[in-house]
Amino acid sequence: MHLAYPAVLAVLLFCTGLYGVLARRNAILVLMSVELMLNAVNLNLVAFDVWLRDALHAGQALTLFTIAIAAAEIGIGLSIVLMVYRNRGTSDVDRLRDTAEATGPTGPAGPEDTAPDGAADATDPDATAAAQKAEATA
Amino acid sequence: MTTPTLAVLVPLLPFLGAVAGLLLGRTAPGFVRPLAVLPTVTSAVIAVLIAVRQGGGTGGGIRPVDTATELTPTGSVPIELALHIDGFAVLVAVLVGLVASCVQLYSTGYLRDDPRYPSYAALVSLFTSAMFLVVYSGDLMVLLVGWEVMGICSYFLVGHYWETPEARAASLKAFLVTKLGDVPFLIGLFALAADTGSFRITKVLDAVASGGLDHPTVIALLLLAGVAGKSAQFPLHTWLPDAMAGPTPVSALIHAATMVAAGVYFVARLLPVFAASAAALVVLAVMAAVTMVGSALAALAQDDIKRVLAYSTVGQLGYMTGALAVGDxxxxxxxxxxxxxxxxxxxxxxxxxxxxxxxxxxAVMSRMTGLRDRIPDAFWTMTVALLALAAIPPFSGFFSKEAVLGAAEHAATGHAESVPGSAGWIVLVSGLLTAVLTAAYATRLWLLAFRPPVTAPRPAGAPTAAGTVEAPDHGRQPVVMNVVLWVLAVPSLAFGITVGVLPDWFDGRSLTPTLTTSVLATGLTLVGGLVTYGAWRHTTALAARVPMGAVAAHPDAEPALSEAEAIATHTPAYGSIASAPDPADPGRLLLGPLHRHAAAGFRMDAVYSALFVRPTQFLAGVVRFLDREVVDTYVRGAGTLPRWLGAAVRRAQTGNVQTYLSALLAGSLVLAVAAVLVAAGA
Amino acid sequence: MTLAAAAPYGFLSPTGVEVSFLLVGLVTFAAALVTVTTKQLVHAALWLVVALGGLAVEYLLLTAEFIAWVQVLIYVGSVVVLLLFGLMLTKAPIGRSPDADSGNRWAALTVAVAAAATLVWVVVDAFRTQWIDLDAPQGTTAVTGAMLFQHWVLPFEALSVLLLAALVGAIVLSRKADAKADAKADAGTGGAESPADAAGPADKERQR
Structure with a gap:
């Protein structure tokens, strides 16, 4: 089998995951996208291991380790997301903006009560969308 | 001890006293009074001792003592710690020692409860030390050190009552105006040293005698500016009347007897330098004439007793500069x-x-009865002093003033070599005119202060007549103050008898009054006094109709407190610091329409304000405009660009992790592509 | 080095394995795409199952048998279930949610497409002539067990420690969140505006 097939498939899956990480709003969906990226790497590892016929099978061993680590990561990630959700009432990544540049010397503030004038254009549609989402949920 | 050693001790003792007083003033208040009085008195005694050794009235005296030591090389023109002790120096030193001792004694009573007495006494001691330094110094730079130390002491002491705005303004004015003269003075000293190659007075005088002075007029005029500032001569005299906001002992020591005389003394020391330029002598004569007449007129219009005396001081200093202008x-x-x-x-x-x-x-004193009886010592000594001031024959002022007028006549008739006759005439005429005015204001002062209104004849036992007040009862004045008055009354009364021996101490020229000027001046003096008396008889009736009086009575407090309050309340009570709207003032009648201007010192302050203050303020405004609107614009502009850039960068800080991550990955992607391209290209 | 000369096996005559790999790969890729684009959050998780399952088939095709079963067990069996639990616990909306994608979508698309283009170009350029010989199976369970417990036993044990740490960490995080949530609930009823409430009234309503 041509090595290019698994390699290209891995690339496509990785970039799909990349898009998901960058574009998804819900933190759990972001985690799913991360899983996709990890799996793309796993595919690469397995393909190259098989291609190289490694005596130690380092690629496959590493794949197994990656799977285990991914499981741990998903556990920790989910617990973090849960805690954020309990504290903030949301798990939307783009609404967790405590590190945004504040407009005044009053220190960090929530993104909605003091939106920086520069970010106002970007946040306003999101805020309205979030409100709609909240209504839909309720 | 040798004479130089003693002479070094004279300025040194008050200086050490001042340092000790400043250091111990807070911790050991008990030592302050001895530390103030003893060094000064000791210095005065030593000064007398030096005078006895040096002059001794032995006919021609001994040769002046000249000794010098150079502390450190100072370049092309050496600066040495030099003594130059001749007849002038020893006598002036005796005067300084006497007055300073009297003032220190007087201050112990006058400022006995003042919380700032330690620093006050230390500053007076420091001032005394500086004045001794000026008197004895044989080096112009060392003299300048004493000169400037006196200036700063004067600034601090004038501002002693710094709680009052008058005192603050007066101290600043005194400092600035004298500095205005001191800058050309310093330049003049440098020019003098450049021409003669030395700061030593003897060497300078030798060089002048051998014609080594290249620019005598320029140097003399530059030095005259400093002298005019220090000795309160026209046009730099305006600080002296205002300086009366200081305590009275300070006025007596610094602004009457010693510091203001330093300028005269300095010219006397370097008279050959001035005599080398006829123009400088004429300028000096005109300056003296304007000062004399103007200040005498102003003195006639003042209401504050101390301002009368201050203007009188300016006028008498004018006599001295007049004498210098005619080369005597x-x-x-x-x-x-x-x-x-x-x-x-x-x-x-x-x-x-x-x-x-x-x-x-x-004006208030003229409505007061019984003042004479309360203070008999002050009454009698003041009468003596006023007679001396008015130059009535047996008193000291008569002889010294006649010496001046005689010298002027001598010069006017062309008998003095190297002195232009015009200078003599100017001094003579203005001196005679001033004699009339001096008698007038002395009489006015005496009448207003001590004579109750004549139109208040009251039957025995009747209450005080309308418009008059009884002098407040302050009890007896401190003994030490009265003693000092009598000590000073002796030379005022009898100093004239030394007229026969004094030439031995000086240049040897006779100081005996000449007949013509004596008769003329004494006659004019009597005329001035009598006219004033007549005017007073005429106006004093008005006093009863216009009651005035704002009296600060503190029977138990120190005397200085009354004075401070009196100074502070004069402007609110009478509308001006200098005059009072008193129709009973004989000066008003005598001066007529001139009174208004004379009271304001002929508007010299307004002239200065227009000439210097307003242009300076205008320039300051221009500079402020340039700084704020022009320079700061660039500064703000330099700040604006980074601020805009910062704002732009701040927009990137949205707090959205995904945005950050996108930028990060896009950046790494670009880097990766670049790396691949480079690798492929290589 | 031309394609024909270097490669004994041409792209135009695919083997059966290759055809299978391509087809399954297409399905996998499509499932992944749906996963990251769908508006329905639960569907995304389910499409993720398809994509992960597809990958397991690809592992089988690459003769990595053990990996494939582990993939199915762990990913499809546990990770996706965990994710679904997470979705439920965060009260993710069931049904279409119009705002599943953030405002960063176009930037993300640009970056992803550029990355894909670059990587595909590089990978194809590098490996287009390479051939995987699949005659001998490379990842049977016996082989994998032997290499795992002969050569990789130490990392394996270290990994178990890591998993334990992750387990403890997850528990600790959850417990803290509980305590805080309780404290906040107590304080919130008192009317105090705590910083966490800055999310806005809409979220408070949703919490209720």
Missing amino acids: RGAAVFHLLSHGAFKALLFLAAGVIIHAAGTNSL
């Missing part, structure tokens, strides 16, 4: 000595009067 420094220093004694006495007596009357306003 013996007469000048003679008048300096006698004036120092009687003017110090006048001021100290005025301090007693102000305390006893509770006011410094002559």
